[in-house]
Amino acid sequence: MSQNDVNSPAVGPAYEIRRSNIHGTGVFAARDLRKGERILEYLGERISKEESERRGLALMEKAQHDGGAAVYIFTLDDEWDLDGDQPDNDARLINHSCEPNCDAWNYDNRLFIEARRAIKKGEELGFNYGFSVDTWEDHPCRCGMPKCAGYIVAREEWPKLRRAMMAKLRAASVERAKKSGSRAAGSDA
Numbered sequence: 196m197s198q199n200d201v202n203s204p205a206v207g208p209a210y211e212i213r214r215s216n217i218h219g220t221g222v223f224a225a226r227d228l229r230k231g232e233r234i235l236e237y238l239g240e241r242i243s244k245e246e247s248e249r250r251g252l253a254l255m256e257k258a259q260h261d262g263g264a265a266v267y268i269f270t271l272d273d274e275w276d277l278d279g280d281q282p283d284n285d286a287r288l289i290n291h292s293c294e295p296n297c298d299a300w301n302y303d304n305r306l307f308i309e310a311r312r313a314i315k316k317g318e319e320l321g322f323n324y325g326f327s328v329d330t331w332e333d334h335p336c337r338c339g340m341p342k343c344a345g346y347i348v349a350r351e352e353w354p355k356l357r358r359a360m361m362a363k364l365r366a367a368s369v370e371r372a373k374k375s376g377s378r379a380a381g382s383d384a
């Protein structure tokens with residue numbers, strides 16, 4: 196039995212799953228959605244921080260081996276995380292967006308995906324995954340939005356992300372200058 200019983204039978208299902216232009220499969224509005232409308236629950240297993248860290252490290256190792264691992268772990272509170280890596284969790288198929296039309300809200304440690312604004316039938320749903328800036332390089336973004344940050348990082352950490360990206364660019368140009376034997380690095384003299 197699915198816990199995604201938030202769809203009212205009177206107005207039909209709020210979402211449908213199909214191929215996405217952003218990445219693999221996506222979730223789309225099956226009808227016009229009102230701003231603030233609850234679309235579906237992000238289902239998952241409630242796990243301790245310790246277990247969450249263990250699973251996170253295992254995923255990172257997997258990513259280093261085969262170049263990709265999907266992260267479905269969300270922070271619920273100081274004690275608990277939610278691992279949404281299970282087949283009945285349709286919300287795991289919602290792609291990240293840097294200009295999202297949905298938000299994920301925590302109500303008493305259950306996560307719900309809600310419309311951030313009015314959404315037209317057929318629009319792909321997206322929300323900001325809210326990943327930490329600490330792992331920015333592991334999560335390049337291909338959301339295609341005009342204001343895409345380039346990496347999947349929580350909105351409030353974008354200033355930190357920009358600084359990290361600039362620092363990396365500077366380090367790379369210093370490295371190039373060293374390799375080419377140029378003395379111009381960091382000096383106009």
Ligand SMILES: [Zn+2]
Nearest residue numbers: 293336338343
């Ligand atoms: Zn993006």
